[in-house]
């Protein structure tokens with residue numbers, strides 16, 4: 619089926635986006651080019667484009683349509699093709715829930731950027747287009763916009779809220795955290811329910827799934843977890859807990875607990891964070907053991923190959939290192955660490971966890 623067929627076939631039969639289904643009397647089929655009935659789980663391959671050979675490019679999607687009425691929740695992974703932790707989260711989510719227990723519908727789009735995934739790279743191999751700057755897309759535009767449009771129109775528009783899983787760009791790593799526009803109450807509810815310690819608050823970049831869906835009335839958060847090209851079991855477990863907590867909060871899994879992470883730092887992305895950048899070229903060595911650094915602490919050193927010149931980069935304020943370089947070479951301007959400020963009380967709580975061994979986050983490992 620071509621994109622054009624998909625668009626014309628499906629518009630009439632599609633349910634209205636953004637929660638209008640709450641007005642209905644009971645669970646309904648989830649419709650794409652076929653239907654998934656209430657009480658049914660279906661694994662779908664949905665065509666979003668074609669290769670050079672004219673073969674279909676298909677995204678793998680699992681739809682779990684619950685026996686009971688409730689919201690439709692999407693989970694997306696690998697919009698950046700080499701970001702794999704979320705792919706594993708979705709494989710487990712799609713396997714773990716029985717439609718008999720679900721009040722609503724789960725839509726797991728396991729791999730959004732299939733060409734990037736096959737090449738194990740962030741962007742679409744065609745002109746390095748960024749799928750996450752291409753939403754909601756257009757049916758008559760470049761490859762990325764067509765793919766984004768096929769995903770958005772067929773699946774995302776039918777949903778009431780969403781979770782989009784990412785990792786750091788290759789060569790860096792990121793602490794487990796959520797990005798969300800906390801000024802939007804529904805987004806804030808979702809972000810809190812996910813239960814990460816750190817939330818970076820702010821609007822998403824234009825054309826990103828989070829931005830476009832949220833603007834369209836489908837509250838969406840981004841989860842950032844660890845490194846590209848890896849499955850990191852500890853982070854994946856936390857991601858699964860986060861999904862379940864969100865489903866509990868929104869009564870998709872009534873009776874399940876909503877988690878609270880123990881401490882939480884909501885960071886105003888505009889004022890409370892900074893990227894520390896290299897001012898010299900050279901070899902980078904991280905100088906901290908846990909990602910809590912105090913004002914004036916050494917964060918890393920940059921030395922030349924002869925060890926005749928060494929520059930120490932220090933924390934300008936007390937904060938958490940939520941992102942760090944992993945590829946240990948830098949040139950001037952190179953991002954080294956993404957630092958978010960924490961107040962004294964949060965720093966004390968994090969320090970307590972570090973001292974007691976509870977704080978497992980070692981983002982540069």
Ligand SMILES: [Zn+2]
Nearest residue numbers: 698701784785
């Ligand atoms: Zn990403």
